[in-house]
Amino acid sequence: MEKKIEKMFVPHLSKIKPYEPARPLEEQSERSGVPAEKIIRLNANENPYGPSPKVTESLSTLNAHIYPDPSQRVVRDKIAEYAGVDPSMVIAGAGSDEIIDMLLRLFISPGDKVIECTPTFGMYSFYGMITGAEIVSIPRTDHFMIDVKGTINAIDEHTKILFLNSPNNPTGNLASREDVVKFLDTNIIVVVDEAYHEFARETVSDLVSEYENLVVLRSFSKWAGIAGLRAGYGIMTPIIVNRMMDIKSPFNINTAGQAAIVASLEDRHTLLKNVDIIINQRNELFSSLNNITNVKPSPSRGNYILCEFPSGQADLVFNGLVSRGIFVRKYSNPLLKDHLRISVGTPEQNVAVVNSLIYLVNSLEAPVNISDN
Ligand SMILES: Cc1ncc(COP(=O)(O)O)c(C=O)c1O
Incomplete structure (x- = not known):
């Protein structure tokens, strides 16, 4: 039975689907089993160089x-x-x-x-x-x-x-x-x-x-x-x-x-220099992603790149990245069910995500044949 207090809420608010914000580092650490300081956080389009x-x-x-x-x-x-x-x-x-x-x-x-x-x-x-x-x-x-x-x-x-x-x-x-x-x-x-x-x-x-x-x-x-x-x-x-x-x-x-x-x-001078670095890194990351078979990156003018994966693989890739302590953004929007968005990180973080993707996408492409020994 609906409680008295629930009847008092503004009716249309009961239909609100909460926004899915990026989770804090501590949660990401718990989920992946990777220490917080080793998490590669590429899911919220944050600036890896931090404030001035x-x-x-x-x-x-x-x-x-x-x-x-x-x-x-x-x-x-x-x-x-x-x-x-x-x-x-x-x-x-x-x-x-x-x-x-x-x-x-x-x-x-x-x-x-x-x-x-x-x-x-x-x-x-x-x-x-x-x-x-x-x-x-x-x-x-x-x-x-x-x-x-x-x-x-x-x-x-x-x-x-x-x-x-x-x-x-x-x-x-x-x-x-x-x-x-x-x-x-x-x-x-x-x-x-x-x-x-x-x-x-x-x-x-x-x-x-x-x-x-x-x-x-x-x-x-x-x-x-x-x-x-x-x-x-x-x-x-x-x-x-x-x-x-x-x-x-x-x-x-x-x-x-x-x-x-x-x-x-x-x-702003210092901060805009960091922006220049991120733009260069974005362009490099795009080329690296574009070279991975079965990953289709969209050209981007932001500090992130949306990638399309073969049907049904985005979730598996997402989970594979999580187990390595790498967090990217996945979506509940059906139009993006085969997509993940990767924020541009430091050069080291970008290399880590690319290497993990090469490994994950290859292992998904050639599933282990259980009759093989
Ligand atoms: C397109 C867009 N607009 C606005 C925001 C919100 O930015 P702010 O942190 O200034 O609230 C974001 C944050 O991700 C964004 O992607």
């Missing part, structure tokens, strides 16, 4: 007893200078995840529609469902290209937001500027999530001053290596920024997050 030393330094001198600035003045000024926009067009969040959540809370009433181009980042549908939105998932076409016609045809009077991710996680490809403009011309809110911008070096942020229905999202988790401190931002018309400021939790980014943003931007 200036971030670590600034964290040691924080005034932790004082509330952070709710207006994010310093942070917004610094981000605006970095992104080449006016500070009035910037709002920072506890990760870009929080901006996705705030956008949905700002625009969605239960029953409104949100469009995503699947496969894509799972948080759009997750937060969308929490606000009571109907999620319309338009499958991508060949080579994971956006189905522009299908997406535009799916827009009706209930559609409020289209989420585009460029480069798209997990497929690695960009949304073309031309397509973004086509979507903007439909007048719905178009969110272009550029969490991996620094690895792709392409942006549509310059279009924000022209289109007030465009929102660009960015993250410090990837290029600046501070995923654990939760720092991201959005670029959008001041009209949306101001309303979002009104509804946001006053101290949404904490003092450590704000200090880390400032220190990262001051030391």
Whole structure:
């Protein structure tokens, strides 16, 4: 029998499928039997080089007893200078995840529609469902290209937001500027999530001053290596920024997050050198993966590579990697049942994953014949 307390929950929340976040190192260690310090963690698109030393330094001198600035003045000024926009067009969040959540809370009433181009980042549908939105998932076409016609045809009077991710996680490809403009011309809110911008070096942020229905999202988790401190931002018309400021939790980014943003931007030169290394490593990793028979990597502009395996093998490969202490990302989305996404690690980590894949894929290709002695 349903308990009294359960009847009090918001009804549509009972249907929410939880997001499947990356598990902590300790759990990965327990699962694989490999000590935590030896785990090769290539499942969350984290930055293997970590934060700038200036971030670590600034964290040691924080005034932790004082509330952070709710207006994010310093942070917004610094981000605006970095992104080449006016500070009035910037709002920072506890990760870009929080901006996705705030956008949905700002625009969605239960029953409104949100469009995503699947496969894509799972948080759009997750937060969308929490606000009571109907999620319309338009499958991508060949080579994971956006189905522009299908997406535009799916827009009706209930559609409020289209989420585009460029480069798209997990497929690695960009949304073309031309397509973004086509979507903007439909007048719905178009969110272009550029969490991996620094690895792709392409942006549509310059279009924000022209289109007030465009929102660009960015993250410090990837290029600046501070995923654990939760720092991201959005670029959008001041009209949306101001309303979002009104509804946001006053101290949404904490003092450590704000200090880390400032220190990262001051030391961007060092961090962008690490990004260069990761881009080179990504290209090398792609060639190595492409040389493995039965592994089909998708070209990527992010810090990760999606790989396709022969039907039914992705799970076996995933488990084989886990037993070696190597964690990559697998998916419950049926469109990705034969795929794994590998984040770009250090050169040593990349060699380890490639060597393990060569071994695993070969052993799956030639199953042991039990009549052989
Ligand atoms: C496409 C995309 N957007 C947003 C995020 C969230 O980033 P943040 O850590 O800034 O919340 C991620 C994280 O993996 C992502 O892949």
